Amino acid sequence: MTNSKYQSNTGARILATIIDYILIMCFTIIYVYQFGEPNEEGSYGVSGIKAMVPILFWFFYLPFCEWKTGTTLGHWVVGLKIISENGAELTLGQSLKRRIFDLVDISLCFGLVAFIVVISTEKRQRIGDIVAKTLVIKK
Structure with a gap:
């Protein structure tokens, strides 16, 4: 996977989160x-x-759907998918970790924390993705 796959989806991730x-x-x-x-x-x-x-x-809606389908309605609408960093199947534990960190990533300052972390990391991960070892990619 190339870096461009991660760099081009920040706006789509914001829209997906708003929808969800x-x-x-x-x-x-x-x-x-x-x-x-x-x-x-x-x-x-x-x-x-x-x-x-x-x-x-x-x-x-969030952890279970991500685990089973790799996406939520918001992510599906904008063409994004959640995958495991190591290429293995996404686990329920990974999805739960991602979503528990929504409290930090999204709730603090209306998502500003997530936005800053996503644009500052090489793989465009928010804190929840880093902890869960997941990536959000274009389908």
Whole structure:
């Protein structure tokens, strides 16, 4: 694989992430309004076992789909695929590691951390990719 494969997909990765997290946020908002209870502040919330559903959706949508298909809807739309750095099959553990680091990569400063790390690394990896030993490439 050549470096150009990594260098040309930063914009596509940003768009893929936006698509994926808008989908997750929409699901969560609709779910909370449909199955949540109103609180004192006039908003809705879920608690107990009901609070697990958005977490399970996140798990099946991101780590599980990446593991099974090498992509998510956002990555598929823009023509990207997640692969293992060493060429082996992507594992569920790798995908979980990638996604747990979304908290650092994407949540801090609205993705600025991920953007800076991606444009600064030779293989265009964000922190989650470095830890999980994965690459995001064009299909």
